[in-house]
Amino acid sequence: MSTQYDVIVVGAGTAGIPCAAAVAARGGRVLLVEQNDDVGGSLHLSAGQMSGAGTQLQKERGIEDHPRLHFSDAMRISKNTADPQLVNLAVNLAPDVIDWLMVEGFAMDPECPKIFYGHEAYSVARTYWGVDGGISILEVLRRVLTRQLRRGRLELRINTSMVGLVQDSRYAPVTGVKLRGPDGKVQTVLAKNVVLTTGGYAGNGRLFSRLTDGHPLFSAGMPTSNGTGILLGSAAGGAIRNGDKFLPTFAGITINGQSNRVDFYRMPSLTPQVRPPWEIFVNLHGRRFVAEDHPSVDERENRLLEQPEMSFWIVFDDRILKEAPALLGQGGGLAGGDWTPEAVREAYATHPSFKTADTVAGLAEACGLRASALTETVADYNNAVDSGTDSLGRKHLPAKIETGPFHAIKAHGAVLKTPAGLSVNTDLQVVNRKGQVVPNLYAAGEALGGGTLSGKSFVGGMSVTPALAFGRYLGSNLLKW
Secondary structure, three states: OOOOEEEEEEOOOOOHHHHHHHHHHOOOOEEEEOOOOOOOHHHHOOOOOEEOOOOHHHHHOOOOOOHHHHHHHHHHHOOOOOOHHHHHHHHHHHHHHHHHHHHOOOOEOOOOOEOOOOOEOOOOOOEEOEOOOHHHHHHHHHHHHHHHHHHOOEEEEOOOEEEEEEOOOOOOOOOEEEEEOOOOOEEEEEEEEEEEOOOOOOOOHHHHHHHOOOOOOOEOOOOOOOOHHHHHHHHOOOOEEOOOOOOOEEEEOEOOOOOOEEOHHHOOOOOOOOOOOOOEEEOOOOOEOOOOOOOOHHHHHHHHHOOHHHEEEEEEEHHHHHHOOOOOOOOOOOOOOOOOHHHHHHHHHHOOOEEEEOOHHHHHHHHOOOHHHHHHHHHHHHHHHHHOOOOOOOOOOOOOOOOOOEEEEEEEEEEOOOOOEEOEOOOOEEEOOOOOEEEEEEEOHHHHOHHHHHOOOOEOOOOHHHHHHHHHHHHHHHOOO
16 A cells, blocks of 8 residues: 555644644645544643743733743753753743734633642743633634645544554554544554654553552543553554653542542632632541642642542531632632532532531541541641641631531542653654654654653643644654655
């Protein structure tokens, strides 16, 4: 069979669409493959948070910033655990990506750029998101994709899965892909370049445990993110790295009836800069494990990583329920929400993660905790409120937990992006452990693993922005045919 395409891009999401569109705009013949029945990938679930230094929006608002400052901040936040070469590439491409989105009609939230405290904060206002989160980005990408589809150089196949890469042997040049179409038949399709933009593995609990040091999966990611691209890239000769750079997001509530899935848009408000906490957090032994108002989300996430099952109970009393700012808010967006009063009442009636009891001991029993441990923990906290001095260093001590009934909500370290991914060089070519290239094979987006650009941390905007940027960069500059 003769070569049919200049480029095959597997995965029509944040990185894949701009890559395929850029190839087509250069006159290349490109096939874009998507396993789902719609394009967009994790943008359907993501807040779509981005970051970029030296953008036109910053200049218009008098914010002085530069990619070198972005690089310094990113490496500081990651504690130098991110890949410095790829971080440098990402931050230098980032401002052009933000400006490009604006030219393409992106619906930017009018508050942006701003300093965002849901992740460890940047020193400068360089974080952006759309009015509809990831969907705002997807709306732009749909327009870009449609434009190239109409020009006839780009072909899109949906409901089509990659089941193999075409090689004579491992480490040999990749010459195509094996695809299973909606009819179930497998077809070999050849190309001069193959780009893996297949996402991560947040929908594959078994693979998550295998690649991520045995940690449990409480996923807010796409259920279809099964890690196939990463595994096939590895089988072709590429190295998988950064599984040890996992950090959970602090923190999510499981969807009723789904023990390991978290609704990203219904996260409790646990960012102290947004809502100082009135509640306490206790682990599965009934003990507090972190100052609930610690200003560093990185600190809170690292302490959560150490807890059994990466899980804890948010404990409070009836006075706090009635007087404190809402822990479960309405409105969605980056702060979480969509918890109407009716939804909260229903959760307490039917959801296994919501418990109420007349006494602290009764609450402990309902939560599966030792009554003596939780009673002692609550008493110690109440003494801290009276004295103004907390053993864990908490500063915000607004009220004791003493007025029944008592309440608890179980939360878990959530996973939206997965840490392990394929190793690439600065040309985004897949490489083995010695840095040797697997010819004709490239990767971008979450297939690189979140640990590559954030290290063992969450560096704001360093998932979505590099995915967009690396996809465009590959399609516009690097791929040859």
